[in-house]
Amino acid sequence: MDKKPVIILGAKGIGPSAAEVFKSNGMEVYCFLDDDKEMHGKEIDLISVLGETTDDGYLKYIGKKCDAFISEENITARKKLVKLLNDRRKVMPANAIHDKAHISDLAHIGYGNFINANALVSANAKIPNHCLIHSGAIIEYNAELGDYVQVGAGARINSNVTVGAETFIGSGVTIVAGVKIGKKANIGAGSVVVQDVKDGETVFGNPAKKVEL
Incomplete structure (x- = not known):
């Protein structure tokens, strides 16, 4: 896998497991993004939840500087986030x-x-x-x-x-x-x-x- 830092979209579900997977490969997880505002500012295994999945302040790093992984398990929500990455950043999510x-x-x-x-x-x-x-x-x-x-x-x-x-x-x-x-x-x-x-x-x-x- 590429050694770029990773932004994980979704801090719940398989999000913490995905972070562990990336760490197992010596990769840095830059942050989580999650649409549940109550999670913003919290940390999961020392990784901060910094904003919403649509926040261009963080999404702008995906591509050249960071990879992205989608940890949402619900298929409808997962498809929505894939489309978001395709449309806004012209990238596909990384493998974990x-x-x-x-x-x-x-x-x-x-x-x-x-x-x-x-x-x-x-x-x-x-x-x-x-x-x-x-x-x-x-x-x-x-x-x-x-x-x-x-x-x-x-x-x-x-x-x-x-x-x-x-x-x-x-x-x-x-x-x-x-x-x-x-x-x-x-x-x-x-x-x-x-x-x-x-x-x-x-x-x-x-x-x-x-x-x-």
Whole structure:
């Protein structure tokens, strides 16, 4: 990763974890920006929350002097902040990849992804943009995720699995080789997915079955 200082947009959720990830790589976190004014002036692990995410006084540094990372977990809010960076600063957010994550040199990694400690991304796996890969998750060879996918801690996505954009995969899930998961699907924690899941479906269990909401 680049050694520029980083401004983290969002001090809640995965914000503190993202700061830890950047520190694990010897990078300085310049500040947090958060729209909750009650947080302004506070410190998180000695990093100050200095203003709102739209504050041009800080955003102007992003690009040449600083990188930015978006720690917002809500997809709608995350997309809004990505658009903000694209429109105002003409940049994509940096990746936050923990020093103890294992990323193959043959993996394909885009922008704005969070990959926590002990995650494994194998050869020819594809993680495009703005995904959240939590601790100990495994993305096997030739697996492919869409944008804004979240993979819970300890989940295992086996070889040749495809996962559509904006899908949520809970902690401890296993998706067997070759399964196709649609867009905006939800896979409940601990589930074992042995057959394809359609767009927007929620599944749970071992084997995972559709849940009517």
